[in-house]
Amino acid sequence: MLKITNLHANVGDKPILKGLTLSINAGEIHAIMGPNGAGKSTLGYVLSGRPGYEITEGEVTFNGQNLLDLEPHERAAAGLFLGFQYPVEIPGVSNVQFLREALNAQRKYRSDTPLSGAEFLKVAREQAGALSMDMDMLKRPVNVGFSGGEKKRNEMVQMGIIDPALAILDETDSGLDIDALRTVGDGINRIMRKPDKAVLLITHYQRLLDYVKPDFVHVLADGRITRSGGPELALELERDGYKELAV
C-alpha cells in the first residue's frame, strides 16, 4: 500500500530524514518509535505534504501512485489520513461544517455522490458516540477550547467519519489519561484494523501499543530506520531505552 524508498527530506537547510526506507501492506499496523528529534513527526508531515518540507531524494508510492506529486488535499482524497500531534484550532468554523465540507470534497474528488446534511449527521453521530464524544462538541468550532485529550479524541472521530485507507497517527497517545487512551486505542482498532486498511503509529512510548497491537515495530533514529522487528522490540525499547538501540 505504502512504499517509501531512500527518503531524504530537509526543513530549511537542515536534513531531517536521511535515507528512510519502509513498506506497509494492507492489513498491517506498523509502529515507529524513536527518541525526540529523530524525525518522527517530519515523516508524518512529509507523507501528508505539509509546505516547508523539501524532499531532496527518494520516492514514495501510495497504491502505486507517486504520493509526492500530489497536493495535501489530493493525498487526503486518495485515502491518506494524518492524525496531528497538535490538532489546529480554527475559530469560527464548526466541526460539523468542517468535516462535512472535507468529506464531500474527498467524495467529489473520487466521483462519489456528496452526503446530504442528514446522512452526514447520522455518520457523525455514530462516530462521536463510539468515541464517547458529546455531539455538542461537534457543533463547536474546530478544536477551540478543547483540552489536549479532547483534541486527540476529536482526531479519531474525524478519522472515523472520513474512513481512510491509511492512517498516520502522530503521537496520538500524548496528553491522554489512561481511560482516554483505552477509548482512543479501541477507536483505532475498530476503524482501521481491516484487511484493506493500514496504520502507521508514530509514538515515543510503548503504552499505546498495549491497546493497538502492532505487527511491526521500527526504530527511527537520526533520520533512518535503524532496526525493525515484531511487537517484542517495543517492549525491549521500553526496558532498555533508545540509547542502546539507536545506533
Place this chain on the structure above:
Amino acid sequence: MTMPAPTRHDEAWRYSDIAAVEAAWPLPAPESIIVPAGGNFARTIVQDNGAIHQLNIAIGKGATAAIYILNIGGDFGRVDLNVTLHEGADFKLGAVQIGSNAQTLEIITTVTHVEPNATSSQIVRSVLAGTSTGSYLGKVSVARDAQLTDSVQSVKAMLLDRSATANAKPELEIYADDVKCAHGCAIGELDPMGLFYLQARGLAPADAKKLMLQAFVAGVFEGAADEEMLIEAALKKLGELV
C-alpha cells in the same frame, strides 16, 4: 460657511481617498441619533455603493445601541461613528470590510464614555485584496468621571495580496483610573498550519482559504437582526476574491 475639504494632514482623513472626498464635499450634516434612557437601538449599514456615512449617536442612561457594518462597495466607502455613552449604557459595533481592486474602505469611530459604568465593544475585521486599502481609526475616550468603564476594541485585518494595505489606529484616551480598557490588533495572513490542516482533511486550497476567511469574519454579526443577509453578502464578496 463651509469647511474646506480635509487633507491627509487631518488626522481622521489620513488614509482616505482624498480625491473622492473632495468630490463628495461638502458632506451633509451627520445623522443624529438619540437613544433615550433605557432604550434599545440597532442599525445595520451595508455600504455597497461608495458612500460616506456619518452618524452621531448619544446613548442615554442604561440604554443600548448596536451597529453592524458591512463595508464593501464603491471606490471609496467610509462609515464614521461618533458615539457618546451615558451612565450604564452599552455600545456594540460589529464591522466587516472587504476590499478588492483599488477600493479604499474605512471605519472611523470616536467612542466617548462620559459617565460611569458604561460598556463598549468594537469588533472590526478587514479582508483586503488587490490594491485595496482598509483602515480603522478608532478612539475610545474615557472622561474623568467615567469610572468603571469597560471597553474593548478587537481589530484584525487579513491581506490577500502584496499590494493591499491595512491601516489601524486603535487609540485610547483615559482620564479615569478604575477602568478596564483593552485593545488588540492583529494583521497578518491566513494561518498556514490551519490551511494545511484543512487540506490534509481533503479541502482544495481555494476552498480551505474560503473557509478560513469565512471563519475570520464569522461571529462579527452575531446578534444582528439581519445576520443571515449580512453573512451571505459578506460571503458573496469573499467568493469574488479567492
Place this chain on the structure above:
Amino acid sequence: MSDEIDIKDKAAWDAADRVADYEHGWSSDIETDFAPKGLTEDTVRFISAKKNEPEWMLEWRLKAFASWKTMTPPDWAKLNVPPIDYQEAYYYAEPKAKPKLGSLDEVDPEILRIYEKLGIPIAEQEVLAGVEGARRVAVDAVFDSVSVATTFRAELERSGVIFRSISEAIKEYPELVKKWLGKIVPMHDNYFATLNCAVFSDGTFVYIPEGVRCPMELSTYFRINAENTGQFERTLIIADKGSYVSYLEGCTAPMRDENQLHAAVVELVALDDAEIKYSTVQNWYPGDAEGKGGIYNFVTKRSLCQGKNSKVSWTQVETGSAVTWKYPSCVLNGENSVGEFYSVAVTNNYQQADTGTKMIHNGKGSRSTIVSKGISAGHSNNTYRGLVRVAPNAEGVRNFTQCDSLLLGSLSGAHTVPYIEVRNPSAQIEHEATTSKISDDQMFYAQARGLNAEEAVTLIVNGFAKEVLQQLPMEFAVEAQKLLGISLEGSVG
C-alpha cells in the same frame, strides 16, 4: 467639611515637600563662559568658532539654521507646552576652567566633585580601585555644552574603538562624521532636530570597528548646570560589520524655576551583523509639585539597521522632565534585522510625556518588539505614541507590541496612540494594550506583609515595569528601580 479640606491640603503640602527633595536638584558654583543670549546666525558662528570647527561644519550649521527659521514646532503630540521664547535662552555655556580633555588631573575639581555626587565613576582610578570583578564603564561626561572628560580612552583605542566627544571627532575623523551625520536623522527631519543641527554644542561619537566587541560599557552623563541654558547634544554611534556595543546615557539637571530646553539628536547605524544596545535613564528635573520649572525634553533618536542581521535595542526609563517628546526609532533596512524598544515612562504631578517608537520595516524578515509601560500619577499625562510600518516588499516581517498603562489616582491621564500600516500580506503584526490601576487586593496583600503604602506602590510598579527594567545593564537597573520609587513619592495616600 472644612476639616477634610485642611487634611487634604496638608497631605498635598507634605507630598510637595517630599518631591522638592529632587535628588540631583542642587546647582553648582562653577564659573561659566556663555555665548551671548539669544539665537541668531551669530550665535551659530560663535559656537562653531568656539569649537574651532572646519568650514564644512559651519556651513552645515548655517544651512540648518536658515531652514529652522522657516519651520514651526510640531503640534500633534498630546502635550500642552507654552510657546518657547528661543531668544531668551543661552545656547552655549562652557565651564571656564577649561579642562584638557583626557587628562583628569586638570579637570576643575568642582566638576569632579559634582560627578562624584552624582555617583558617576568619572575617575578611572576610582573604578579600578572598586570592587574586584565589577564591570568597568567608560564615561563621556557632558557638562552644559562641553564634554569635560572622556575616560578609558587609551584602553578603548587598543581595541580600535573610537570614543570621543563629537567636537573632537569632527576634527579628527571628518570623513566618518561626514558620512553619517544627518544621514539617519535628516537635517530637516523636524523642528527640534533642525535646531539641534544649527546649535549643537557637544555630545558623543563612537565608532566600533569591524568584528570588535567593545570591551566595556560606554556611557555618557549629561548635566545641565548653568541657568537659562539650552542643551543641544548630538550623539553618533557607528557599529561596523559584526561589532557590538552597549551604550548607556544618564541625564540630570538642577532645580530651576524656569523651564530649560533640551533638544538632542541621537543617530545610530548598525551595519551587517552589528548590534547596538542603547540604554537611557532620563532624570532631568521634572518641575515642582505645582508644575513650575522643569526641563523641556524634545529629543530625536533614530537608528538605522542598515546591514543584514543588524540589531538595535532601545531601552529607556523616563522619570524626569516637565515635558518629554521622544520617539527612539528603528529603520529596519537590513534583511533579518531586528529592532527593539523597551520603555518605562513615569509621570507625576504636572509632568507630561508623549513618547514611543517607530519601527519601519523595509527589510525582508525584519522583526521588532515593542514593550511600553506607562505609569501616570498626580495630575500628569502619559501617552504612548507608536508607528509600525511594513513596506510592500518586506516579506516575513514580525512585530509584537505590548502597551500597558497604570494609573495611580484619578487625576492623571493614560493614553495610547498606535499607528499600524501594513502593505505586505506575509507580515504578522500583533498589538495589545491594557489599562489598569493597582488593585486594592494587591495593595492590601503587600501591606499585610508589612510594607507601607508607598513601599507597596513602588514594589508593584517595579513588578509592572519588570520586563523593561530587565533589559537594562545591571548597574542601571538598580538605579532605575530606585528612581521609579522616588518619582512616585507623594502619589499615594
